[in-house]
Amino acid sequence: MAKLNLSSWLSPSTSSNAGAERKKSNRMSFSAISSLSSSSKTKEAHVNGHESKPREPYAEAAPAAAAGQSPSGMVALAQKIARETEKIEAYMKEHNLPMPSFDVDAPADFPKLPANIQNSRHEIIAATRQLALLVHGPRESLRWGIWSFLDVLALQVINHFEIAKLFPAGETITLAELQAKTSLDPINLARLLRLAMTNGIFCEPSPNVIAHTAASRVLAEDGDLQAWVGFNAEDIFPASAHVLESLKAFPEATSLTRSGFCHAFGTVDKEPMFATFGKDPDRARRMGKAMVSLTGGEGYEVSYLVDVEGGGYDFGEIDAAGGTFVDVGGSHGFVCVDLAARYKNMKFVVQDLQKTIDTAPKPVCADPTIAERITLQAHDFFTEQTTEGADVYFFRWIIHNYSTPYAVKILKNLIPALKPGARIIINDHLLLEPGQENPWDESVMRRMDVVMLALLNAQERTEAEFRALFKAAGDGFVFKGVRRPKGCRMSIIEAVWQPDLVETANGDDSGAITNGVVVPEVDAPEANGVAKHEAVVEKPTEVK
Numbered sequence: 392m393a394k395l396n397l398s399s400w401l402s403p404s405t406s407s408n409a410g411a412e413r414k415k416s417n418r419m420s421f422s423a424i425s426s427l428s429s430s431s432k433t434k435e436a437h438v439n440g441h442e443s444k445p446r447e448p449y450a451e452a453a454p455a456a457a458a459g460q461s462p463s464g465m466v467a468l469a470q471k472i473a474r475e476t477e478k479i480e481a482y483m484k485e486h487n488l489p490m491p492s493f494d495v496d497a498p499a500d501f502p503k504l505p506a507n508i509q510n511s512r513h514e515i516i517a518a519t520r521q522l523a524l525l526v527h528g529p530r531e532s533l534r535w536g537i538w539s540f541l542d543v544l545a546l547q548v549i550n551h552f553e554i555a556k557l558f559p560a561g562e563t564i565t566l567a568e569l570q571a572k573t574s575l576d577p578i579n580l581a582r583l584l585r586l587a588m589t590n591g592i593f594c595e596p597s598p599n600v601i602a603h604t605a606a607s608r609v610l611a612e613d614g615d616l617q618a619w620v621g622f623n624a625e626d627i628f629p630a631s632a633h634v635l636e637s638l639k640a641f642p643e644a645t646s647l648t649r650s651g652f653c654h655a656f657g658t659v660d661k662e663p664m665f666a667t668f669g670k671d672p673d674r675a676r677r678m679g680k681a682m683v684s685l686t687g688g689e690g691y692e693v694s695y696l697v698d699v700e701g702g703g704y705d706f707g708e709i710d711a712a713g714g715t716f717v718d719v720g721g722s723h724g725f726v727c728v729d730l731a732a733r734y735k736n737m738k739f740v741v742q743d744l745q746k747t748i749d750t751a752p753k754p755v756c757a758d759p760t761i762a763e764r765i766t767l768q769a770h771d772f773f774t775e776q777t778t779e780g781a782d783v784y785f786f787r788w789i790i791h792n793y794s795t796p797y798a799v800k801i802l803k804n805l806i807p808a809l810k811p812g813a814r815i816i817i818n819d820h821l822l823l824e825p826g827q828e829n830p831w832d833e834s835v836m837r838r839m840d841v842v843m844l845a846l847l848n849a850q851e852r853t854e855a856e857f858r859a860l861f862k863a864a865g866d867g868f869v870f871k872g873v874r875r876p877k878g879c880r881m882s883i884i885e886a887v888w889q890p891d892l893v894e895t896a897n898g899d900d901s902g903a904i905t906n907g908v909v910v911p912e913v914d915a916p917e918a919n920g921v922a923k924h925e926a927v928v929e930k931p932t933e934v935k
């Protein structure tokens with residue numbers, strides 16, 4: 392088993408095998424993180440409306456509680472919850488919006504709210520969590536908090552056996568009748584249902600009689616959500632349970648075939664998750680639907696990218712010149728369809744693996760004025776870019792799927808096709824410093840970061856890490872900065888290909904990089920080897 396050499400990891404340059412350690416490294420060192428803290432407060436404005444100075448987690452509770460003053464931290468939090476809840480309720484009443492409840496016919500989603508009211512909602516989510524932690528106390532929070540995986544277990548079984556679909560929303564069913572419709576035995580069915588009920592999923596209005604709640608009804612009705620729950624419970628949950636094993640064996644955590652997922656499903660050094668799914672159409676379909684559920688969810692809509700007024704990207708100049716936009720790993724082209732609806736002169740190329748292109752709708756959409764400007768093209772991004780001279784190369788939900796060596800390889804593969812001035816735009820989560828994000832968004836993004844670790848040894852990135860990726864991919868990439876549409880969880884990260892300007896531009900701009908972000912020299916994955924990971928099942932050649 393490989394051992395993590397902590398001292399050389401922390402100070403790679405002092406170690407005799409520093410180069411080798413760096414090659415293996417997928418992350419920046421802790422010293423780099425602390426030295427980055429000022430430089431990563433970006434010069435470019437984030438336009439997402441979050442606070443410019445770091446939020447103190449638990450600021451509400453800590454000082455008063457520590458000083459023993461009144462109101463206590465708990466009361467301050469409770470008052471805040473009451474205050475913000477009243478604001479939301481007043482808004483909802485004024486606009487005749489249905490009130491949330493656990494009832495079976497309650498709305499499945501909290502209504503869309505204007506920014507100031509949405510802010511109240513975020514405050515409530517953060518404050519209720521803090522108050523709960525306080526009233527539990529640290530020991531109890533740890534002792535029982537660790538059991539949250541059992542909630543996942545209950546939902547895993549309920550979702551797998553489609554229990555929510557076994558009786559209609561407005562009706563009740565006895566446990567015996569429900570059991571007769573499944574292969575589960577009565578005791579296990581009852582105990583798992585009753586655990587789920589503690590989380591508002593199903594209820595038991597009278598002994599041994601089961602009814603739906605709003606949550607169980609949504610689970611019955613929303614196929615994409617079922618897929619999301621199934622993908623999480625049956626793929627990500629086992630993968631997560633094997634991350635420790637994978638980190639003990641392979642601490643560098645860069646390889647697609649040595650992730651927690653590979654350990655969970657017996658595919659270590661054989662194939663990455665994509666190839667495993669490639670062999671199992673049902674599982675691949677479930678993941679596809681799960682992605683639809685995720686990307687259709689609040690904060691992820693493509694409209695954020697298109698809505699220039701709301702902080703989206705302005706492609707006006709490129710449109711005026713009739714320029715070309717390449718969506719690399721663009722799936723079935725839905726981003727391009729939305730962009731083409733706004734930009735009437737631009738041309739679009741959607742690139743994806745052959746099998747994905749083969750299953751795309753043709754024409755790509757019903758409107759011929761849009762479809763005629765969108766070309767679907769089979770292209771493997773682990774090979775050299777074939778569409779030369781485009782104005783934009785765009786990556787949405789791509790770079791976060793890969794550890795640094797693979798991500799650098801993807802960017803390097805653009806170089807032969809790039810004309811001076813070409814824009815490279817990445818649309819992914821961008822991690823801020825701890826406490827700078829609103830707590831709910833931070834929680835979602837940090838969990839997503841760890842999901843990427845569990846499945847693919849991949850990661851979400853900070854601005855400094857994106858800068859470092861471009862720097863490692865080639866000197867001609869000049870990092871332009873990041874922006875984030877208001878209300879959106881995803882950021883727009885941009886570099887421009889300017890090989891002639893590189894000395895000045897990166898010289899000024901690359902403080903974060905020279906500040907010690909460890910980017911491994913790219914011992915790049917074999918293009919074909921990685922491509923085969925994605926496309927077919929083949930023994931990979933890759934970074935170990």
Ligand SMILES: C[S@@+](CC[C@H](N)C(=O)[O-])C[C@H]1O[C@@H](n2cnc3c(N)ncnc32)[C@H](O)[C@@H]1O
Nearest residue numbers: 720721722743744747770771772773787788925
């Ligand atoms: C997470 S999805 C993102 C899809 C789309 N960009 C979006 O925003 O939803 C990753 C996409 O990358 C594609 N992909 C995976 N490996 C690829 C490769 N080697 N070359 C090209 N596309 C690839 C997948 O088929 C899939 O469509």
